[in-house]
Amino acid sequence: MSRxxxxxxxxxxLSITPKxxxxxxxxxxxxxxxxxxxxxxxxxxxxKRNVQHLLMSLMCVGLVTAALLSLDRKLALxxxxxxYLIPVIVxxxxxxxxxxxxxxxxxxxxxxxxxxxxLYTFEVDDPQEAVDLMLFLVVALVSSNLASRLRRExxxxxxxxxxxxxxxEFSRRLAACFSVSDLISxxxxxxxxxxxxxxxxxxxxxxxxxxxxxxxxxxxxxxETVASMIPTxxxxxxxxxxxxxxxxxxxRAVCSExxxxxxxAVNIGSGRRDSVDSKTRRVEAIxxxxxxxxxxxxxxxxxxxxxxxxxxQLLREAFHGTLSHELRSPLAAIRGSASVLDSMPVIxxxxxxxxxxxxxxxxxxxxxxxxxxxxxxxxxxxNGVSPRxxxxxxxxxxxxxxxxxxxxxxxxxxxxxxxEELPLVSVDSGLIEESFGxxxxxxxxxxxxxxxxxxxxxxxxxxxxxSVSDQGVGITPDEQQQxxxxxxxxxxxxxxxxxxxxxxxxxxxxxxxxxxxxxxxxRGHGLGATASIVLPSDQDLG
Amino acid sequence: xxxxxxxxxxxxxxxxxxxxxxxGFELHGFSVLEAENAADGLKAATFNAPDLIILDLDxxxxxxxxxxxxxxxxSNVPVIILSVVSDEDEKVRLLQSGADDYVVxxxxxxxxxxxxxxxxxxxxxxxxxxxxxxxxxxxxxLVGRTVSLNKNQIRLTRKEYRLLHILATHVGLVVTHxxxxxxxxxxNQRDNIQYLRILVRKLRQKIETDPNHPRLLVTESGVGYRxxxxxxxxxxx
Numbered sequence: 001m002s003r004x005x006x007x008x009x010x011x012x013x014l015s016i017t018p019k020x021x022x023x024x025x026x027x028x029x030x031x032x033x034x035x036x037x038x039x040x041x042x043x044x045x046x047x048k049r050n051v052q053h054l055l056m057s058l059m060c061v062g063l064v065t066a067a068l069l070s071l072d073r074k075l076a077l078x079x080x081x082x083x084y085l086i087p088v089i090v091x092x093x094x095x096x097x098x099x100x101x102x103x104x105x106x107x108x109x110x111x112x113x114x115x116x117x118x119l120y121t122f123e124v125d126d127p128q129e130a131v132d133l134m135l136f137l138v139v140a141l142v143s144s145n146l147a148s149r150l151r152r153e154x155x156x157x158x159x160x161x162x163x164x165x166x167x168x169e170f171s172r173r174l175a176a177c178f179s180v181s182d183l184i185s186x187x188x189x190x191x192x193x194x195x196x197x198x199x200x201x202x203x204x205x206x207x208x209x210x211x212x213x214x215x216x217x218x219x220x221x222x223x224e225t226v227a228s229m230i231p232t233x234x235x236x237x238x239x240x241x242x243x244x245x246x247x248x249x250x251x252r253a254v255c256s257e258x259x260x261x262x263x264x265a266v267n268i269g270s271g272r273r274d275s276v277d278s279k280t281r282r283v284e285a286i287x288x289x290x291x292x293x294x295x296x297x298x299x300x301x302x303x304x305x306x307x308x309x310x311x312x313q314l315l316r317e318a319f320h321g322t323l324s325h326e327l328r329s330p331l332a333a334i335r336g337s338a339s340v341l342d343s344m345p346v347i348x349x350x351x352x353x354x355x356x357x358x359x360x361x362x363x364x365x366x367x368x369x370x371x372x373x374x375x376x377x378x379x380x381x382x383n384g385v386s387p388r389x390x391x392x393x394x395x396x397x398x399x400x401x402x403x404x405x406x407x408x409x410x411x412x413x414x415x416x417x418x419x420e421e422l423p424l425v426s427v428d429s430g431l432i433e434e435s436f437g438x439x440x441x442x443x444x445x446x447x448x449x450x451x452x453x454x455x456x457x458x459x460x461x462x463x464x465x466x467s468v469s470d471q472g473v474g475i476t477p478d479e480q481q482q483x484x485x486x487x488x489x490x491x492x493x494x495x496x497x498x499x500x501x502x503x504x505x506x507x508x509x510x511x512x513x514x515x516x517x518x519x520x521x522x523r524g525h526g527l528g529a530t531a532s533i534v535l536p537s538d539q540d541l542g
Numbered sequence: 543x544x545x546x547x548x549x550x551x552x553x554x555x556x557x558x559x560x561x562x563x564x565x566g567f568e569l570h571g572f573s574v575l576e577a578e579n580a581a582d583g584l585k586a587a588t589f590n591a592p593d594l595i596i597l598d599l600d601x602x603x604x605x606x607x608x609x610x611x612x613x614x615x616x617s618n619v620p621v622i623i624l625s626v627v628s629d630e631d632e633k634v635r636l637l638q639s640g641a642d643d644y645v646v647x648x649x650x651x652x653x654x655x656x657x658x659x660x661x662x663x664x665x666x667x668x669x670x671x672x673x674x675x676x677x678x679x680x681x682x683x684l685v686g687r688t689v690s691l692n693k694n695q696i697r698l699t700r701k702e703y704r705l706l707h708i709l710a711t712h713v714g715l716v717v718t719h720x721x722x723x724x725x726x727x728x729x730n731q732r733d734n735i736q737y738l739r740i741l742v743r744k745l746r747q748k749i750e751t752d753p754n755h756p757r758l759l760v761t762e763s764g765v766g767y768r769x770x771x772x773x774x775x776x777x778x779x
Contacts, residue, residue, distance in 0.1 A: 324626055325600070328647060332626075333558035335648035340566040343651060361650070368648055388631065388764070391736045393743065395754055396761040418754045424739055429763040430630055 053095035057103040060087035065110045073115075080111045081136050088140045092147030100144030108137045163282060166190070170286060174293040180261050183297070187254070187290055191266055191283070201254075202226050202263040210263055222249045222265050232260060239280070246270040250280055252287050256294035320378050327371055335364045365407055369441075376434060376506045385513035387428035394422050394457045394464050394535070397429050401436040402455065408441060411449040419458040423537045427514045432466075432533065435507035435518070439468045439531040442503055447472025447528065459537070467532035474522040475529045483508075483520055511535075548662060549590065551575045553583035553609065554598035554624065563596060566651035567658075580604035584612055587619065593665070594658055597641075598624045607636065614640035620661035622654065630764030634718055637765070643715045660714025660771055675710040678758055678773040680749055682710040691749055701726060702745045705738075709759065709769035718766040742767060 064083050068076040084107030092100035112122055116129050124130040170190045177183045184201050191199035200218045202210035210226050212218070219242040229251075238251035250266045264287070268279040338360040347353045379385065395418055402414060425432075443453045447470035454469045475483075483504055504520075511518045515536050522529040550572045552563050557578075564574045575590055577583035580601045587595060595613065599606035610621060623636050623644040633644055642661040645654050673685035679692045689696055689706060698706065704726045709717055719735055727737070742761075746753040760768050 328626060329556055330558065332647035332649070333556070333562060336559065336562040336566070336651060339650035339652060340562050340569065343566070343569060364648060390764065391739055392763070393739050393761070396763060399755060400761065400763050416755065424736055433763055 050098065053091075053099045054102055057087060057091035057095060057099035058106055060090055061103050061106040061110055063087075064107070065114060069114060077115055080115055081132070081139075084108070084111055084136065085140060085143065088144045089147050092144040093151045096151065097145060097148040100148055101141060104137060104140035104144050107140060108133055111136070167285060167289070171289050171293075174289055177293055177297070178300075180294070180297060183290065183293060184254075184262065187264060187286070190286060191264070199264060199266045202265065204260050204262045218265055219245070219247075219249070222251065225251060226263055226265065229263065248276055250283055252283065254287060254290055254294070256291060256298045258298060261294060316378050320375065323371055323375055323378075328368070331364055331368055331371070335361060335368075338364065362407055369408075372434075373502050373506060376510075377502050380506060380509045385431065385510060387431055387510075387514050389426050389428060389514070391424045391426050392429040392432075394418075394425055394466060397427075397433050398436060398455060398457050398466060400429075401433045401440060404433070405437050405440050405444075408444050409453065412444055412447070413450070413452045415452055415454045417454065417456040419456075422457055422459055423464060425464050425535045425537045427516070427535055428510075431510040431514060432516075432535070435510045435533060436466055436468070438503040438507040439533070442531065443468045443470035443472065443529075446470065460534075462537060464535045464537045465532050466535070467530055469528060469530040471528040473529075474525050474527045475520060476522075476525060480520060480522070507533075547571065547573045548593040549573050549575060550594045550596060550658070551577065551583065551586050551590065551592035552596045553577045553580065553586075553601065553606075554596070555579060555600070555602050556598070559598070559624070562651070563654075566655065570655055580606075580609045583609060587613060587617065592619060594662055595619055595621045596624060596654070596658075597621055600626060607639065610636065610639055610641055618665070620658075620665045622657050622661060624649075633765050634720070637716065637718050638720065656714060656771070660712075663771075664712060664715060675713050677710065677713050677769050677771055680758060682706060684710065689749075696748055698745070698748060701741055702748070705741055705745055706749075706769075709767060713769050714771035716762050716766050716768045720766075722766065 061084070064087055068079060068083055071079070087103040087107060088100055091103040109122065112124060112133055113120060116124050116126075116133070118125060124133060170186070173186045173190070174183065177186060184203070188199055188201055200212075200222075202212055205211050208230055210229060212223060212226070221242055222240055225238055225240055237253070240249045240251065241247070242249060247267050247270050250264075250268055252264050252266075254261050254264055264283075266283050268276055268283070338357050341347055342354070342357045342361070347357060398416070398418075402409065402416070440453070440455070447453065451471040453471075455467070456469075457464065457466050459465075504518075508518045511533050517534045518532070519534070520529060520531045548571075550567050552560050552567075552574060554560050554563070554576075555578050560576050560578075564576065567574050572594075575586055575592060577586045580603045583595075583597070583601075586592070597606050597609060601609065606623060610623075613619065613621060620642045621640065623633075623641045624647060625633065625636075625644050626647050636644060642664070643657045645657060673683055675682045675684060680689070682689050684707065687703065687707075689698055689703065705722065708722060708725050719738060722738055723735070726741070727734075742759065743753070746756050746759055749758055750756045757773050758770050760770060762768055
């Protein structure tokens, strides 16, 4: 503070004209100022509104001068420093730093011109008064700076409060959204109302592109960019400048954790970098809210799905119960009765009757196999398969599967080969036995009677491989691809060989549940096929 | 077997099943009693003292498991379960709560009769005190602790003999993994089914004609092992 004061006091002896002149300080109320101001202030920094503010601040200084002139001269002299601060503070709080600076300089000039001897000149006789005047100028400049900064901050706060208010309203609206389309209209509404910006929403379509909005004028460059984008999670954010209008467009994805619902394109206008940045931040804040809502919608959908799933499960359980009880009970009675008949000496003695009774038993076994398949299929679809792992001998599994399918394999020659060293496998032996049985059944179905079915079990680099080879129709590469699908049946055999197409699917599901894999290979059409189950085995105790 | 006529009690709510069971058992010289629910079944078991009970799990008034528990609180009569589900855990549970064996529907009469005979044999064996168990070509002398296959004596290790001994005392009936582990390793290795699997492999090497395709010591997957009373050719009718 002391140094400028000293300098000022030295100057004041001579004249302080240069300074007020430079600052274009003129007696308040002088209308001719306008043109001079316009010339001095670069027009691009002070648009029309700012010129108006400068004039207003000069008018305030003029009003204060007029008020002081109407007072007693002695009194006016005492009031000068305080009175001229009023327009400075008013200008600083209302119109900002430049009008306030102007008011400070104009106030200093007016005080010197009208009140300090010699009157009506910009000179000062008394050095003490010159110092006072300089001090006033400094104080006025500092307070105008402070006050205008305060004003800026207040304004920023007010702006933020408004934004928060809008964001709050927006999130309240989001809370009332029950579908994605509600949400999209809420976003559009908010963007155009709160930001006053042009906004467009591109809906993500199922076929992998974004659908452009029906109305709204989105520049070509934005449309092109969007057209090149693919709706996947992690769509990058884009910022594009539309060359003809210099407008900056933001392109952001609207997505929940699992799906991309669309893209928003927002015109945040042209302008300085920081204002673009702050608008970008606002747009991103909204999208943050939006994605939270989308997650909530996702959760609601998941809950709805779960409810449907539960209903389906109840149905499935009812089906399961019906199958296993209502269908199997009569079967059990038929099978049992046939077996009693078969043990009667009268019937055993008559070959024709005996073969009929055997036919009944065979058909019942067949039917029971179908029911078992359906039960296994519902078990697979109902809750996945939870295997009960236990160390088992692969030989036991293979033997049990063959024994259970003995009747259906009776038309074939079955050759079994076990490797000398077979480690135990930790599996649910019931499930693997069922799977292996399915492979056996397929082999029997798709190869001619009298041909050989070779069954083997061997150890191979910490794995146990159970395989079934037949001499049947084989499998084409095309069929091979479709094998794992539920209900897949090759066109070739649909008319000739009965089946539900469930067998291989059940087998592969069961094997995978046990940590193994299942595969099928064929040297070609008519050359037979080999199906294998590969089970992990880190045990080597065998 | 040791009486002139064995009395079998059928507890099953389905007349169709009872009808063929009755026919089957009567053909094989049993005298048959029927009960269509658990209450009647328990009453008949108390007052008529059957030699064997065939128990269906799905009864209208009580679950078969509860009937079994009720029976076992006062009687050792052999019980064979008719089960619809091929659920290994349930089979093991039933065997542990005192069932002698089970058959899964649909089953053939011969299978059930084989189980019934095995259960009866075990039940009445104590009365006859015949120490030699025959299982096809295999004979096990439970007192002399000797085993012979086709009349030639074979040597078994202590554990192998122990395993065979347990199975022979239950000849024709299933013995659970748990019971085998408990009795062979006296509690120390109860969770180690691997040891049991390997012991079975070794025993099969000595008693089976083709150890890869055992016909005497058969596996009941997920449940346990069974020593067949006789060699069967193909499937029973």
